[in-house]
Amino acid sequence: MATTPDFETYCQQLFDYKSASGKPEALKGYRVLSCTQYILGPSCASYLAELGAEVIKIEAPRRGEPMRHTTPFNEPLLYPLSRWVPEAGTGLGFFGANPNEEFVSLDFHRPEARQAMLELAAKSDVMVQNYRPGTFDRWGIGYQHFSKVNPRLIYQWLGGFGGWGPGRVRASYDILGQAMGGAFGITGEAADRGGTPAKHTIWLADYWGGMMAAVTILAALYWRDTVSGEGTFIEYSQVHGVTRMLESALPLYGRYGIRRERWGNWDTELSVHGIIQCGKSSYPGSPNPQEAEVGYILVTAHTDEDFKKLCDVIGRKDLAATYAKHDDRVKAENQSILYPALETWAKDKTKEDVATLLDKAGINNQPVWNAKEVSENPHWKMRGATQWIDDPSFGDLHHQGSAFKLSDTPPRIKWAFKPVGADNEKVYGRLLGWSKSKLAKMEEAEVI
Amino acid sequence: MINQGLVLTCAKCSTKNFLDPYPFWNFSGNTKCASCDAIYAVKFAKGQLLSGPTAGSGKADLLPGYAEDKSGAGVTGEGKIRPAPQSRPDPFTGQQKQVTKSLRGKPLSGSRLKKEDLVGSRARFIVDLHKT
Numbered sequence: 001m002a003t004t005p006d007f008e009t010y011c012q013q014l015f016d017y018k019s020a021s022g023k024p025e026a027l028k029g030y031r032v033l034s035c036t037q038y039i040l041g042p043s044c045a046s047y048l049a050e051l052g053a054e055v056i057k058i059e060a061p062r063r064g065e066p067m068r069h070t071t072p073f074n075e076p077l078l079y080p081l082s083r084w085v086p087e088a089g090t091g092l093g094f095f096g097a098n099p100n101e102e103f104v105s106l107d108f109h110r111p112e113a114r115q116a117m118l119e120l121a122a123k124s125d126v127m128v129q130n131y132r133p134g135t136f137d138r139w140g141i142g143y144q145h146f147s148k149v150n151p152r153l154i155y156q157w158l159g160g161f162g163g164w165g166p167g168r169v170r171a172s173y174d175i176l177g178q179a180m181g182g183a184f185g186i187t188g189e190a191a192d193r194g195g196t197p198a199k200h201t202i203w204l205a206d207y208w209g210g211m212m213a214a215v216t217i218l219a220a221l222y223w224r225d226t227v228s229g230e231g232t233f234i235e236y237s238q239v240h241g242v243t244r245m246l247e248s249a250l251p252l253y254g255r256y257g258i259r260r261e262r263w264g265n266w267d268t269e270l271s272v273h274g275i276i277q278c279g280k281s282s283y284p285g286s287p288n289p290q291e292a293e294v295g296y297i298l299v300t301a302h303t304d305e306d307f308k309k310l311c312d313v314i315g316r317k318d319l320a321a322t323y324a325k326h327d328d329r330v331k332a333e334n335q336s337i338l339y340p341a342l343e344t345w346a347k348d349k350t351k352e353d354v355a356t357l358l359d360k361a362g363i364n365n366q367p368v369w370n371a372k373e374v375s376e377n378p379h380w381k382m383r384g385a386t387q388w389i390d391d392p393s394f395g396d397l398h399h400q401g402s403a404f405k406l407s408d409t410p411p412r413i414k415w416a417f418k419p420v421g422a423d424n425e426k427v428y429g430r431l432l433g434w435s436k437s438k439l440a441k442m443e444e445a446e447v448i
Numbered sequence: 449m450i451n452q453g454l455v456l457t458c459a460k461c462s463t464k465n466f467l468d469p470y471p472f473w474n475f476s477g478n479t480k481c482a483s484c485d486a487i488y489a490v491k492f493a494k495g496q497l498l499s500g501p502t503a504g505s506g507k508a509d510l511l512p513g514y515a516e517d518k519s520g521a522g523v524t525g526e527g528k529i530r531p532a533p534q535s536r537p538d539p540f541t542g543q544q545k546q547v548t549k550s551l552r553g554k555p556l557s558g559s560r561l562k563k564e565d566l567v568g569s570r571a572r573f574i575v576d577l578h579k580t
């Protein structure tokens with residue numbers, strides 16, 4: 001048997017993100033038009049761009065899509081917003097859902113723009129848009145129009161509530177999707193600890209929805225390229241996507257009429273398997289008020305053996321005896337005794353102190369990390385989960401790397417995004433054959 | 449037939465006022481020319497212009513998102529165009545945070561630019577950086 005490298009060495013050699021640029025890209029050759037805004041639609045197109053598809057993002061002239069104008073609090077913007085508005089910038093809310101794309105501007109309302117859209121669609125494989133239902137059909141650039149000029153086109157529409165049904169014509173947002181889809185019925189504090197629902201601030205429903213749509217597009221491309229030769233119209237409802245994640249909540253309701261309740265940072269199925277507060281800051285004396293706050297840590301010791309070890313560590317052998325069986329530990333009233341006992345023990349410790357003691361006892365745990373701690377972790381740096389990129393438009397940017405890992409066709413982050421209309425000349429010139437004078441005329445006529 | 453209204457060209461001074469589709473999506477009321485302050489009444493529904501722009505009077509309910517005068521120069525400033533939402537000033541300095549370097553000390557385009565600072569759509573200093 002030939003000698004093979006051990007698994008770690010093998011993976012490291014195959015997946016080293018710094019050598020990705022020398023390898024082919026899985027989706028190279030597919031062209032995607034992205035008329036998307038906020039996160040739901042853009043993230044769908046960006047996953048395809050990370051995998052090598054040529055994604056052309058089409059935005060309103062001058063100011064672009066609204067996500068460019070959101071940024072957390074007063075944090076810095078990236079300049080310029082566009083060559084026409086150099087004194088304004090793009091907010092950091094735009095990060096993460098638009099890498100590797102080409103950026104053109106177009107006023108969809110204009111008849112000349114409609115013609116340009118039809119010509120672009122004729123030369124593309126995929127179209128993604130997430131305007132309100134029927135808007136693009138009203139503007140003459142819906143699937144029914146595009147499929148006439150390109151019957152092979154895959155057209156993905158994403159929206160809040162689907163394209164038909166009495167509740168379709170409303171604006172949706174990630175938080176609305178989570179509220180209506182049922183997520184907030186489950187996530188948040190238990191009734192006796194305040195009962196407040198908790199939203200995922202990282203726009204989980206949007207990023208998940210974008211991923212669902214990207215997977216559907218790949219399925220449609222497979223069907224087109226290996227079976228039918230025909231395009232597909234795809235609809236995605238953001239709310240439905242949230243409901244799809246409710247796991248046992250619906251079967252539970254259907255069987256017993258019981259609503260699955262919020263249970264905070266503890267777990268309804270395993271105990272101990274939750275997050276506890278540690279009483280001391282990890283950064284004592286730091287002038288940064290953010291670092292003065294106390295820490296949190298996930299502790300998981302739900303097997304009888306691990307639970308006994310945990311009780312030894314915290315000096316509560318009585319709990320090990322009383323709650324030796326998991327069926328007893330997992331009961332709601334008993335969790336309300338166990339977790340406070342853990343927090344009492346952790347009151348004079350940092351999350352790192354707790355981790356050290358639990359590691360020593362062989363108990364699985366994980367301090368709850370913030371962006372700084374994630375950024376500085378050597379494991380995730382080595383794997384490219386966090387990386388610095390030399391962005392051609394904006395300079396030195398810290399960025400999340402692609403989570404896809406393919407040995408022969410690795411994804412890569414080439415740039416974070418570009419100013420509005422940065423690729424007008426390149427895209428309209430190369431794909432539609434517009435001359436310099438036509439570009440100038442279209443700009444003068446306020447079409448681009 | 450689509451009645452587009454994204455760009456309102458002022459009848460008095462020929463300034464092009466860009467009415468963003470998002471805030472103006474279902475807007476009904478007064479806006480104004482960023483250059484000469486002429487008031488216009490407009491009515492949009494689901495992103496389409498239903499009526500206007502009609503010369504009016506009174507105060508503007510919503511400002512254009514961006515404007516260019518006859519020469520193509522951007523018209524900006526307080527009370528002229530609507531600032532980009534949520535790019536709030538720092539509560540202590542009254543200014544947005546401007547940075548020229550990243551956390552690790554390398555050049556970053558995080559400060560306001562002027563037209564002459566640009567090469568195409570990129571900041572000149574970033575272009576020069578990549579030349580070296």
